[in-house]
Amino acid sequence: MKNALIAGLIGGLIGAVISAAVGYVVPLPPHAAANALGNGISGLFSGFFGGFMALLVEGLKARRAASAA
Structure with a gap:
């Protein structure tokens, strides 16, 4: 559990x-709906990459532990 949290x-x-x-590359649009859509897309990308990187790190740690045993 500790490794997954890290x-x-x-x-x-x-x-x-x-x-x-x-958020820096895509400028802030003047309309609230477009801003909400942009924030949603940004959150989708950041959530996907965050989860993907967590899986990669956990897989790397598991492979290192398996090869050390």
């Missing part, structure tokens, strides 16, 4: 960086 934290930090980058 991997999730790392993935979440990477997701936050990606979300900030998307």
